[in-house]
Amino acid sequence: MIKIRSSRCTECQICMQICSWTHWNEINPKRARIMVEAEWPENPSIRVCVACKDRECVSACPTGALRWDEWVRMDAGLCDSCGACVTACPVRGIEIDPTTRFPLVCDTCHGDFACTKWCPTKAIERSARP
Amino acid sequence: MKEWRGYAGHVLDVDLEKGTTRTYPLDPSLAADYVGGKGFGARMLSDQLPVHCSPLSPENILVFAAGPLTGTFAPASGRFQVCTKSPATGLWLDSNCGGFFGPEMKAAGVDMIIVRGTATKPVMLVVEEGSARLVDASALWGIDTISTHRSIRKMLGKEFRVACIGPAGEKKVAFASIISEMRALGRGGAGAVMGSKGLKAIALRGSRGITIHDPERFLTICREAFNELAIHPDTGGGRQKYGTNVILSCMNETGVHPVRNFQGGRVSGHDEISEDRIAEYFVRNRACYSCPIYCSKIARVPSGKYQGAFTEGPEYETVWAFGAHCDNPNVESIIQAEYLCDYYGMDSISAGNVIGFAMECAEKGIWTESDIGFPLRFGDDDGIIKAIHLIGTRQGLGAFWGEGVRKISEEIEGTAGFANHVKGLELPAYDPRLSTGMALAYATSDRGGCHLRSWPIGEELLSTRDRMDPFSKEFKAEFVKTQQDLFALINSSGLCLFATFALNLKQITPILHSATGIEAFSDTNELLRIGERINNVTRLFNLREGLTRAMDTLPRRLLTEPIPDGPGQGRVAQIDDLLEEYYMVRGWDGGGKPTEVKLRELGIERG
Numbered sequence: 101m102i103k104i105r106s107s108r109c110t111e112c113q114i115c116m117q118i119c120s121w122t123h124w125n126e127i128n129p130k131r132a133r134i135m136v137e138a139e140w141p142e143n144p145s146i147r148v149c150v151a152c153k154d155r156e157c158v159s160a161c162p163t164g165a166l167r168w169d170e171w172v173r174m175d176a177g178l179c180d181s182c183g184a185c186v187t188a189c190p191v192r193g194i195e196i197d198p199t200t201r202f203p204l205v206c207d208t209c210h211g212d213f214a215c216t217k218w219c220p221t222k223a224i225e226r227s228a229r230p
Numbered sequence: 231m232k233e234w235r236g237y238a239g240h241v242l243d244v245d246l247e248k249g250t251t252r253t254y255p256l257d258p259s260l261a262a263d264y265v266g267g268k269g270f271g272a273r274m275l276s277d278q279l280p281v282h283c284s285p286l287s288p289e290n291i292l293v294f295a296a297g298p299l300t301g302t303f304a305p306a307s308g309r310f311q312v313c314t315k316s317p318a319t320g321l322w323l324d325s326n327c328g329g330f331f332g333p334e335m336k337a338a339g340v341d342m343i344i345v346r347g348t349a350t351k352p353v354m355l356v357v358e359e360g361s362a363r364l365v366d367a368s369a370l371w372g373i374d375t376i377s378t379h380r381s382i383r384k385m386l387g388k389e390f391r392v393a394c395i396g397p398a399g400e401k402k403v404a405f406a407s408i409i410s411e412m413r414a415l416g417r418g419g420a421g422a423v424m425g426s427k428g429l430k431a432i433a434l435r436g437s438r439g440i441t442i443h444d445p446e447r448f449l450t451i452c453r454e455a456f457n458e459l460a461i462h463p464d465t466g467g468g469r470q471k472y473g474t475n476v477i478l479s480c481m482n483e484t485g486v487h488p489v490r491n492f493q494g495g496r497v498s499g500h501d502e503i504s505e506d507r508i509a510e511y512f513v514r515n516r517a518c519y520s521c522p523i524y525c526s527k528i529a530r531v532p533s534g535k536y537q538g539a540f541t542e543g544p545e546y547e548t549v550w551a552f553g554a555h556c557d558n559p560n561v562e563s564i565i566q567a568e569y570l571c572d573y574y575g576m577d578s579i580s581a582g583n584v585i586g587f588a589m590e591c592a593e594k595g596i597w598t599e600s601d602i603g604f605p606l607r608f609g610d611d612d613g614i615i616k617a618i619h620l621i622g623t624r625q626g627l628g629a630f631w632g633e634g635v636r637k638i639s640e641e642i643e644g645t646a647g648f649a650n651h652v653k654g655l656e657l658p659a660y661d662p663r664l665s666t667g668m669a670l671a672y673a674t675s676d677r678g679g680c681h682l683r684s685w686p687i688g689e690e691l692l693s694t695r696d697r698m699d700p701f702s703k704e705f706k707a708e709f710v711k712t713q714q715d716l717f718a719l720i721n722s723s724g725l726c727l728f729a730t731f732a733l734n735l736k737q738i739t740p741i742l743h744s745a746t747g748i749e750a751f752s753d754t755n756e757l758l759r760i761g762e763r764i765n766n767v768t769r770l771f772n773l774r775e776g777l778t779r780a781m782d783t784l785p786r787r788l789l790t791e792p793i794p795d796g797p798g799q800g801r802v803a804q805i806d807d808l809l810e811e812y813y814m815v816r817g818w819d820g821g822g823k824p825t826e827v828k829l830r831e832l833g834i835e836r837g
Contacts, residue, residue, distance in 0.1 A: 111517055112521050112524065113520065118303065125441075128438070128440065129337075130337065140411050140542075198437035
C-alpha cells in the first residue's frame with residue numbers, strides 16, 4: 101500500500117500524471133487513481149486507496165463488479181457506473197473515469213507503485229503490505 | 231485532421247463585442263515556426279493588431295497561450311503566457327505565469343485563447359471540455375481577486391481553474407496584473423487590458439489528455455531532467471528552501487540591491503532583511519504543476535501589527551520593491567504588501583517602484599503630507615500599506631500614481647532625473663551600474679525594464695562555473711542576445727525559466743522533440759533560431775508602434791549618478807557602445823532595425 105504524508109505534498113501533481121501515463125498511456129491527471137486536492141491556501145490532501153481491511157467499496161457494489169485480490173479489481177462487464185463504491189470509500193480514494201465512466205481504484209501498478217518513484221518530496225512512499 | 235502530439239490542437243477565438251466564441255484548429259506551420267506561448271502571441275499581435283491602436287481600446291487583443299510542454303510531466307512545465315499591447319509602455323507585452331491554469335487550458339482542449347473587443351457589461355469566459363460560453367459577471371465586478379476565485383469555484387465547481395482581475399485591473403491601473411490562484415501574470419498591465427474589455431475572469435475545466443510523440447524516450451529524458459534538477463545546488467537546494475529569496479543576501483553583498491529608489495546599492499545592516507529572516511515566516515512549500523523545485527512558499531505572520539497577513543511568497547522581487555527600494559526593514563509589512571498587491575491585482579515590482587518614487591518626491595518636498603493624506607517617508611511601513619490601498623482603489627493621489635512612474639515623471643516637473651523605468655516599465659531589483667550585462671538586458675528588453683528577457687546577473691555575480699566580469703563589456707552583447715533568444719524559446723515552450731538553471735538547451739531539445747515529433751525541434755541551433763525569430767518579430771512590432779533607438783536606454787539616474795557605496799562605488803551605467811555592438815550581433819542596423827538579410831535568414835516577412 102501507499103504511505104501518505106500530506107504535509108510534505110507541494111501539489112505538483114506529478115503522481116497523478118505518472119498514474120495516468122502508466123495506466124492509459126496519456127498525460128491526464130483527471131484519469132489518475134491518486135488525487136491531490138487543495139483549496140488555496142489550505143494544506144493539500146492526498147486521496148488514494150489505502151487497501152483498508154473493511155473493503156467497503158467491494159461490499160457496496162450492487163452488481164458484484166468489484167472484488168479484492170491483492171488490490172481492488174473491477175469486472176468491466178458487470179460495472180454499471182453507478183458510483184456506489186465512490187460514496188462508500190471512507191478515504192474518498194475512488195473517482196469515476198471521465199472517459200470510460202468506470203471507477204478508478206489504485207492497483208499499485210501491480211506492485212510497481214510508479215507514483216512513489218517520482219514524488220519529489222516523498223509525500224507518498226511505498227510501504228510494506230499490512 | 232492532424233493528430234497533435236504535445237499540443238491540444240485548437241484555438242479559441244472570443245469576440246466580446248459580438249458575444250461570440252468560435253474554435254478552430256491550430257495552424258501546424260505556426261506551431262513549427264513559433265513553438266507556442268510567447269511565439270504564438272508575437273505572430274498573432276503582429277498579424278492582427280491594428281497599428282497604433284490604444285492599449286485600452288476595444289481594438290487591442292489579449293492572447294493567452296500555452297506551450298507544447300505545458301501540462302506534460304516535463305519538469306516545471308506549468309507555464310502559460312499572456313500577450314497584448316501594454317498600457318504601461320504602449321509597446322509589446324508578454325507576461326508569464328505558472329500554477330495550474332495553463333495545464334487546464336490544455337485539458338480543456340485549447341492551446342490559445344484570443345480575446346477581442348469590449349463587452350457592454352462585465353463578463354466571464356467559461357471554457358468546459360472544449361466548449362466556451364460567456365457568462366454575466368456583474369456580481370463579481372469590484373470584488374478582489376481572492377474572493378473572485380472563491381465565488382467562481384463555488385458557482386461552477388472546485389475543479390475549475392481561474393484567472394481573473396481585481397479592482398486595480400477594473401480601474402485600469404497601468405501595472406494591473408491578472409491573478410491565477412495568487413500567482414500573477416504580473417508585469418506591464420495585462421490586467422488593465424482585461425479590465426478595459428470588461429472581462430472579469432476566465433474559468434476552465436477539462437479532462438482531455440495529452441499524447442506524446444515518442445513516449446519511451448520522453449519518459450527517460452524527463453526522468454534524467456528531474457534528476458538533474460534534484461542535484462543542482464539552486465533548483466535542488468537553495469530555491470527549495472528559500473524560494474526566490476535564495477539570492478537575497480548575495481545580491482545585497484555584491485551591491486546590486488538598489489536602495490531608496492536607486493540612490494544606493496546596498497542595505498546597511500542587511501541582516502534586517504535576509505533570506506533566513508524571511509524563511510522564518512514560511513509555513514509550507516507549494517509547487518506549480520509538475521515542478522520538483524517548489525519555489526513557492528506560503529508565508530504567514532503569526533503575531534504583531536500584521537498578524538494574520540499571509541501570501542504565497544513573498545518573492546525576491548517583492549521583498550526588494552517594498553523592502554530595500556523603500557528602505558523598509560519590516561518583513562511582516564512586506565508580506566502584507568504582497569498580499570494586498572494580489573488582492574487588488576497589481577504588479578508588486580511596479581507598485582513598489584511607484585511608492586519608492588513617491589517617497590523620494592515627498593522627501594524633495596514635491597508632495598507634502600497633506601497632499602498625500604498621510605506621511606510617506608522612506609522606511610515607513612504604514613505609509614507603504616496606505617499607498618497600496620490608495621493605488622488599488624485609485625483614490626486621491628493614488629489615481630495618478632496608478633499611471634506608473636513614467637507618466638508621473640512626465641507631468642511633474644523636476645522628477646525625470648529619478649524616475650527609474652525603461653520604456654515605461656519600472657525596473658526590477660538589480661542595479662545595472664554594477665553589471666554591464668544587466669544594463670544591456672534592461673535597455674534592449676522588448677517589454678521595457680525587465681530582468682526576464684536576459685539575466686546576466688547569474689553569470690556575472692552568482693555563478694563560479696562560467697563567470698563573466700560584471701564590469702567588463704567583453705562578450706556581453708553576444709551573451710545577452712543568445713540568452714534573450716533562449717528565454718524567448720523557453721517562454722514559448724511552457725517550461726519555466728528556473729528549469730534553465732539546471733538544464734541547458736541540449737537537454738531541453740530532446741524533451742521538446744520527443745513530446746511533439748516536430749522535426750524543427752530536433753536541433754538545438756534550430757530552436758535557438760526560433761527564439762531569435764520571436765525576438766525579431768517583437769522588435770518589428772515595437773518599431774511599428776513607435777520604438778526608436780533613443781528609447782533603448784536606461785534611466786537618467788543610473789547613467790549619471792555614481793553608486794555612493796559598496797563594491798560598485800563610483801560607477802555609472804554605460805550603454806552606448808555596448809548597444810552598438812548588440813545591434814551588430816543581432817544583425818540590426820544602426821537605428822536598431824532588423825536588416826532585410828536578417829529577416830530573410832529567419833524567414834520573417836516584414837510587417
